[in-house]
Amino acid sequence: MSRLDGKTALITGSVQGIGLAIAEALATAGARIGLHGLAGPDQVAAATAKLQRAGAPEVRFFDADMSDTAAIDAMMDAVVAWGGADILVNNAGIQRTVSFAQATPEIWNAVLAVNLSGAFHTMRRALPLMAEKGYGRVVNIASVHGLVASVNKAPYVASKFGLVGMSRVAALEYAAAGNKAAGGVTVNCICPGWTETAIIEPQIAQRAAAHGGDRAAGIADLLAEKQPSQRTSDPSEIGALALWLCAPIAHNVTGTAIPIDGGWTVQ
Template identity: 55%
Template structure:
């Protein structure tokens, strides 16, 4: 069982979905959790949940990751709370539509939050991880970081970029630390269809369009891509992320790890 007692993890987009699933896994392992989401949100219930699960400490850091100045301010605030050992770049947005009709403002915003923000956070935190000999960057990419999909030009571009950024950073920090200290690794998790509010809305739309049950709508939606026809629970991603924090995983770096129900086995 992975023990994160004494480790501090910064999880972006941590109020719901994948981010919350990862934060829960880390809390059970005893980590201190620096939880990020948009400013002004009431995080009290989530922080209480993480504390009850066993987190060594919890704190909310509101920042709009589209704004570089807010990222810099958050980094300073988190540093005052504790040195970050684990960074989970989970916050992300997406908007579908044909390439020809994609507004430039949407393109810029998707890339800012999904790719530029992870870059800024990695740039700010990786040197400290390297100096301490242990660090983990876990970038939540997507299956669309490995394969394309019509109507997802900005999202797929950002997620492909995040996979590439993970590989470059992994190579640059590969020699940091040691087997004993745990080293510094950078990896990307690439989930398929995850049971999040976004996917739930897609299921509801498919159910209405087909006039079927929710279960039939899920199977119809997933069956076109994900052979298991089972959605992915955020807790599954949390379990994979937790394993990546183990010092024993020090040689797993620069990987783009599919968690996709067989999507990329096609």
Template identity: 45%
Template sequence: MDMTSMTAITAPLMGRVAIITGSTSGIGLGIARALAEAGADIVLNGLGDLGQIETTRSELAAATGVQVNYNGANLLDGADAAALVTDTINEFGKIDILVNNAGIQHVSPVEDFPVDKWNAIQALNLSASFHATRAAFGAMKSAGWGRIINLASVHGLIASPYKSAYVAAKHGVLGLTKTVGLEGAQFGVTCNAICPGYVWTPLVEGQIEDTAKARGISRDDVINNVLLAAQPTKRFVTVEELGAVSVFLCSESARSITGVALPVDGGWTSQ
């Protein structure tokens, strides 16, 4: 096997440039790490302590050997979301992969749902994906190659009580995904959505402890009878699994997959 063939196998995304929003921790960081390990140069984006973000950035670059940049764009602002893409094109000369992952959640009965929370959830979970996609799409079409991945949720496919804003936004993400998939179909640009169930992240770990105290039940009861009640595998999805799915969707093997909502939910939406 020649070196070119080996590189295609071990670093299938070498030479690609990828933006992953909301990637300073959790799911986004897991996807960024997987894309970097596959050879893509990375632009991280998200909130957090700038010192910790720099540590994360430098460690990822050192571990993978790719270029890793950080852009602190505030995606609640549509202009900032678009600028994240144009800044990347100015820095790297192109944009190949866009992963719209950033999101927030708020739980409340609809009659009491705070309007500011509704607006923020729509802005970050849905509108930011539109603004970033809009800014990237022309460059991808011109290049004849592009991969857009939207992190939706099982709540893009089904609903749960008290999550009106989140469910509405994630349903909207799937509509955006299908439309962009159709528009990019003849230009080598795919757009797909990943719909995770409950994913093991530090944020979920904190929710387990808080829920156990609030309900007066054990940690195991929270995991199995609250969080994973609807997830038949009774195990959390891992960020590594979502990273591997993302790498596949960015690969040449997935060039005929577009406009798809792919559940990674342990069977939740099969019920």
């Protein structure tokens, strides 16, 4: 039911963390994988080998700067020449933890460019071709910060709220594309809470410093503040949900923003 043989998936920011976990999940279902990120040859080779072992029949690497519209267009041209993206996962993102008083125009523009505009530019290229085929999946990795706010994260929260809103517009515009048998075209967001990835390391370090350098205590401090389950998520859990959303059976699941957050956003 969740096989993706013959499908091509482009996952931005997929050389590590959540993006790589999603790529691996899609690879296990037989999808060709468009690997993407800003990485050196060794990291790319390691990620490629991992995806091939998982079952990807083909892996190609793209290194487009997601803050550069021309670079994104060039990448999407190359993906079209490769057969086009049946599945697009916008996972590439950056975060700056900074107060309003300390936020500079450069920080604001950098975060919005990658997290929001980058996703817009991949979607505007991919969705029309998905509609022509009658099957397409866009899975945008937002955050709990696309649903609720936190202090010192104005650029990041704005970008993720914008990503959720933009995804809902796209879901409406493409809701009638395709049919049940083909799988239709859907656009959804996954909104992770605290997940074991590199992006939260600066916040862990900050909390750990307040506990004499104890990393475990720093993580516990983060969880106690926000995540009622008191458990972090593993990237593979986000990958499993992304895989299900890409299956034909999920043809009527569109426009959602699904949290994986241990109860954070229901408080």
